[in-house]
Amino acid sequence: MSKKKLVEDIRQNPARFYRSPADVVRDRRFSDEERLAILEAWESDPEAVETIRMQVAEARRLIEERGTPQTAKTP
Numbered sequence: 001m002s003k004k005k006l007v008e009d010i011r012q013n014p015a016r017f018y019r020s021p022a023d024v025v026r027d028r029r030f031s032d033e034e035r036l037a038i039l040e041a042w043e044s045d046p047e048a049v050e051t052i053r054m055q056v057a058e059a060r061r062l063i064e065e066r067g068t069p070q071t072a073k074t075p
Contacts, residue, residue, distance in 0.1 A: 003029070003030075006029075007030065007034050007037065007038065010038050010041075011037060011038055011041040012041075014038055014039075014041055014045070015042070015045075015052075020055055021039055021042060021052065021055040021056045021058070021059035022055065022058075022059055024038050024039055024042075024059055025059045025062050025063060032063050032066060035059075035063055036060060036063055036064075039056050039059055039060050039063075042056050043056040043057075043060075
């Protein structure tokens with residue numbers, strides 16, 4: 001399975017692949033951009049409970065704080 005296909009499969013149902021959003025942050029197979037796409041998909045899942053959404057927000061914050069060029073914010 002190609003990496004692109006794997007990311008797309010995970011985005012369809014992140015909870016099938018990960019126990020928590022923090023696991024996405026630790027998954028070294030993906031770039032920060034891919035991790036954020038997975039977290040975004042998880043966050044927009046209508047079945048995601050508020051606890052998961054809070055965990056997603058925390059995971060996104062951790063990735064964005066890294067300051068990688070892919071996710072760096074301009075002032």
